[in-house]
Each structure stands twice: as C-alpha cells, then as structure tokens.
Amino acid sequence: MKEKVLTEHFGLENLYKIDVYKKQGGYQATEKALKKMKPEEILEEVKKANLRGRGGAGFPAGVKWSFVPDTDKPKYLCVNADEGEPGTFKDRYIMSHNPHMLLEGIIITSFCVGIHAAFIYIRGEYEAIALRLEQAISEAYENGFLGKNILESGFDLDIFVHRGAGAYICGEETALLESLEGKRGVPRLKPPFPASVGLWQCPTVINNVETISNISHIILNGAEWFVKQGLPKDGGTRIFGVSGMVKNPGIYELPLGTSLKDIIFKHAGGMKEGKKLKAVIPGGMSAPILTADEINIKMDFDSLVEANSMLGSAAIIVIDEKTSILDVLKVVTKFYSHESCGQCTPCRIGNSWINKIVKRIAEGKGKKEDIDSILRLASNIEGNTLCPLGDAAAMPILSITKKFRKELESHV
C-alpha cells in the first residue's frame, strides 16, 4: 500500500509547533538515530532507500554523503531552500506546514556525516517562512534536539537560517556556497565538488529541502518500506506542484512513477474551464517541453530522460491550446537572460540575444531566419557553460522552438 510520506499531516492545525508535531510521532526518528544507530548504519539505510535528490539533478543522497572525506576540518550542511525554479513551490509547503520534519532530517543527516553547523539557505522572498523556521529552531533548542550534547549522545549541532536576496542562480549549489560566504552568487568550477571542498573550503553536503525531509521517515520505517513507496531505483514519493491551466492547482504527493496524464486529469482535476491541453513542462521551467500527445509518461527520473525531458523539481506547468507558444517563449527567454549571472559568455550573451530576437518576433518584426538563429544560439549555450544554468536555458528554448516550429514560423 502506497502512502503519503511527507504531506500526511499537513491538514493538522498548528503542525508547525513542536508539541503538535511530537504528538504525531515527531522526533522519534531523531531519538532512534542518535541513541540506537551508528552513523555508518544511517548512511547504509539512506543508500539502500535510493533517495534521489529532489532539487532537480536527482543524485542519490546517500552516495553524496559518502563522498565527504574523513578530515579534521569542520564539515557543513547547506539545505537548499532557494526554490527559484519557475513552477516550483513544494518546499514552501514543507517549511511552512512542517518545519520540524525538515529540522529532524537536518539533525540526522548531520549526525550521520559528522557535521556540527547547518545552514538553511532560503530565498529572500520567503521572509515569513524564514521566521517560522527560526521559531521552530528555537523550539528544538528548548526541547534538547539542538545545541550541545543532543539527547545525551555527545553530539552537538547548531542550525542557522540564511536568507538570500533575489537571484535564481543561487539555487545552483556552488553559487549558493559563494552567496552564503558573502559574495556574488557566481558558480564555481567543479571539480572539486562541494563534498570535499565546499563552504569556506571545507567538506560540505548540500541537499534540497524535500530530500532532507524524507530522512526521518527512512530512519523510522526503514529503507525497504521507503523503496516500496516509489520505484526500486527511485525510492519514495514526490511532491508534484501543478500550476497553469488546471482546475485545481496545488501540491500532490504521489509515488514516483505516477503517470503525468493522471496527475493532470485525475489529481489536479483536468483542464480549467473546458480548455484544451497544448503542452506541459514536466519538471520546472528548465525541463524540455512535452506536447499534448506526449503526456502518457511515468513521472520518474529515468522515464523522463528517455522522453528527452527531465523530472527536475517535479513542477508541472500546464499550457492550454489558446496560449500562444510565442508568449511562452518570450517569458522563458526573458527569465534566463535576466537570471544569467554573467560569468560565462555563451549564457550571458546567448540568452540576451535570444530574448531580443523573440521580442522582435513578438513585435511583428521577425525575419524568416530568426527561428534558425534561436536554435543556433541556444545550441551554442548548451554544454558550453560552467554551471547548469546554461543547459537549463537551452533545453526549454530548443525543445519549444523545435516542437512548435510551425507555429513560431507563422509569426515571421
């Protein structure tokens, strides 16, 4: 039987308060991990659970943790709560409804990896949620789940909330580190990877809010149970955020592998006001677009890669037949030209040129060769930048332009 894992108690009033959370079995996983388990046992369990990163890249969390070297240097955990990928709003729900579930995950992860300071890097606009997290953190200190000698285990941990200030690029893990160190959010060259050289040149684990929020459930119920909630290679559920032209936009926690068609037409109530489906962006704006006849697809990492798209942040944006694809392309290209950090020339110049061309077409001044220019410029960004923002821009631009070429040509 598949269950809701993360959102089960979201309907409860005041779940964000520690007393209510504890009544639902909250902090039992922390007690179990810190009192009865060794760090290496926790790592084994998380690896066996096949928990893949929920931020976008889908890298297995346990494997990531195992890359942290044994060293005398301090180690850090950064929780990525920047949530800037257009269409994505699931972490906002987790942090506002159930902040203690995230804190438990942070405590257990830190205990497992040997970390004594964790930072939650939250996007600046989520000010109210940052305050809620800070309240939850002080409750956790008062209850002995944070600070020195937690639950008399000898383990110490402090958690700090760090607010960003409006920059999509800071969701990229190395830009996040730069930003947290007090610099411009400009990505670093990898390798070295943050697990060995991260925050202040020290080993650093960076995981998304949803990823970390799964940890307490894995510890409490076991890896085997967790895998059963999803797919063998892709354990657990996923919080799908559905927005755009559907009747009931919102979050839907479902097993990995649920069909995209079912998510849109069963769970989200189908199209709004009898509108007809035109296209779907399945994993946040950076994911290549799917046409209406491509939605019979399982929503898991591998199935979407096979369909030349990606699960990304599992944010589903539904586009209706009446929406002009040129308008969609205008929004997409404006976004990436604005959010490029400017470090790599193909991304900085390419995205701004593409946006200028698209705007020109929208003004009715397009030329025949413009469509090929867009394709050429986007192909020159792809694979030629230091961080994934370049690809994240090229993928939707290329897929939209190729799949809807005829419609775009009708504008020039």
Next chain:
Amino acid sequence: MSPEFSEKTKKKIEEIVARYPQKEAAILPVLHITQQEFGSISAEEEKLVARILGIKPISVREIVTFYTMLSRESLGKYHIQVCSNLSCSLLGAGNFVDYLVEKLGIEPGETTPDKKFTLSTVECLGACERAPCMLINFNYYGEMDPKKVDEILDGLK
C-alpha cells in the same frame, strides 16, 4: 550626518556575525536589516556596512548590485512585486500588471510621487498554484484580479 544603527540593531548584528567563521558571510543578513532600517542602501549605508564587516565599500556595492531584492534607491512604503513568470502569465499576469499601471499611474520600476507605492515585475515568487500572485512587502497575495487588488490597496494606509 552619516547613518548609524541603533544600539539594539548593533547587538542583533553582532549576534548574526557570530554565526559565521568569517564576518563577510553576514553581509546578506546585515544588508536586509540595513534596507529595512534606512529604506535603501545608498553610498552612505554601504560605508556603514563595510565598516561593520571590515570590508571595502566597493565589496558592499558588488553585493547590492547583484541581488535584485537589494535596492540603492528608496522604495515606496508598499513595494508591490507582481510575478511575470510562466504560470502567472498563463493566468493573466500581463493584464494584471496593465491594470496596476493604470491604477497607480506608474510604470514597473517606478514609485508614486507620494512615495506610497513602488511597482515591480519580478521573476517566479514560488506561489505558482495561486497565480497570478504578488508580494506587497513580504505578504503574499494570490488569485489576483482587479476587484481583489482594489480591496487590498484601498486597505493600505
């Protein structure tokens, strides 16, 4: 007169700085406080922040100009930020911005002469299920339409 933080704020800043192994890391939290206290981060405030964190004013400028939420110019009492990204656009954010432009008599990026409202269009605010959405200062408002926004803005003193 050059700006100065109150004693209470100074204490708060000290507490924040202590969280990090390097002072410079506190720059974003300190700049958020600065903007809140002084309304903007002009050259004078840059110097103040630089002095507190032991860095050069130009390093503060680098940060202020990189992050869109930090402003060198003073904003209106209420900063209206309308999402112009995809989910909100699909549900009419464009018309909604046009309505606000007409109602307030200013273009995005401008402030009303009485300094009450600043209007901005911004990228995804992470509230796509409530499209079209906007922020007024740090309060979220969703499923916006002209009638709703009239009620909200008329209620702001």
